[in-house]
Amino acid sequence: MHDIKAIRDDAGAFVHGLTRRGMADAQGVADNLLKKDKALRDLLVRLQTAQARRNEASKLIGQAKAKKDEAGAQTLMAEVAGLKDQIQQGEAEQRELEKELRDLLAVIPNIPADDVPDGADEGANVPVASRAFGTPPGINNPKQHFEIGEALGQMDFERAAKVSGARFVYLKNDLARLERALAAFMLDIHTQQFGYTEMSPPVLVKDEALFGTGQLPKFKDDLFATAIPDPAKFWPAYEAARDEQFEGLRKRVASPQVRRDESLARQREWVEKYYSPEFSRRLWLIPTAEVSLTNYVSDEILNEAELPLRFTAFTPCFRAEAGAAGKDTRGMIRMHQFSKVELVSITTPEQSGKEHERMTDAAQEVLKKLDLAHRVVILCTGDMGFGAKKTYDIEVWLPGQNAWREISSCSNCGDFQARRMNTRYRNAEGKVKGPVHTLNGSGLAVGRTMVAILENYQQADGSVAIPAALQPYMGGKKVIGKL
């Protein structure tokens, strides 16, 4: 969330930043914001003057009554009665204007840092030469990871589809264990080598948490939501509706297709009605542990001395992938549910730049220890996420796909999330200095790391070698799929 005062002071920088991001009418957006802001401030002057007079008169009424001056009290009460309407109307207007301003600000992305390259899409991302590692292995006729996994009988998409639909998977035996081993391996690196505190956070969160990190209100279509029905309201309504529907179905002589369409339409109606706040409480499944870990400090004032805070967690992540129809439909690259080890840092504004490099080091360290070739790109203005000022993507080489694929994304969000979450810090003298900075990065996406291991360590006989660093976590096993 942007600071309206900063926009007021330097609208040019704001407009420039948004234009770099590819926003077409940044000037119009800024003008609109400033107009609302001016209206709000003008209103506040009028409202606060009226409130000051009311408070003053109310005190005088108390004094008059204490002196038994009924006539004087009556005069004052008449005056205040007139102010009352004015104040109530002003307060309503203030709420309205503040909401409008907040709603406008809530969907405006962060401003890119100065050293982020301009560009519209991933084609304009710039490799960071000093961070490149390894060379792609030469493998004859490399298979894709799902071919390897399915041939091993340890990766089952069909049964997952039966139980949960597309974009889910069952892992079995050594591959199931590999996921667990990778998580432990990554967490050990981050906690022991980089000083992150391991967390096991909630994976169901409230609206406020997702607002804080920036997924809401703009990206609700990417999320899974759950509903906790209010039993007093939900079940009587549900049962009445169900009885009605069964009655209708029995009478109907329509074809199965028509019946199905009607049933789906009805279902949609139900979801909208009975999953509404009136009937239910709602929680969201986290799309990334960034949400749980960052909001750990929401609405708090931290002490400068305890910063930076560093958190890491291994959690499942849930994404609706609504806009990804047809993309990466085979295999484990893009799933509705995947597991990830996340890194989050909370820092002072002075620390965040260095911390960003350090976090990227930590993520890269995992790939280095696994000896997986990868490169790092700095995302251009058009490819960055909503809350980021600057982002490094780490891309691992996948021989089966013959391509570099994102396996980690490390972002410095500056004070953008801190403002939305209301997280500030105070210095040693106890003075509140302002919003903290927040950073998050994958360290790493576990599913995609498994994909990378399968494709890079595949052997001609269909087996897969286990990277040396990982073998202790696999009970000393050296190869998957060989007796």
Added chain:
RNA sequence: GGUGCUGUGGCCGAGAGGCUGAAGGCGGCGGUUUGCUAAACCGUUAUACGGUUGAAAAGCCGUAUCGAGGGUUCGAAUCCCUCCGGCACCGCCA
């Protein structure tokens, strides 16, 4: 989920319609005393927003804030409603 109790500043805790931005204590900061430290004593110590003075640091004035949001009242920490936490017991449960 049910019933009861409960939510006050950095922390503990009083306050039960006006004199309360909020007693008292702890902690923090500044000072006096002191060879140093401690103790004692004195002073000071919230945040956000708006206005205003100032180059700035900061000052001054106002408004709001006692879990959150509404309401009653001339006036609400205090009364009413809704919601959200916490605690206790009951119910359910890995």
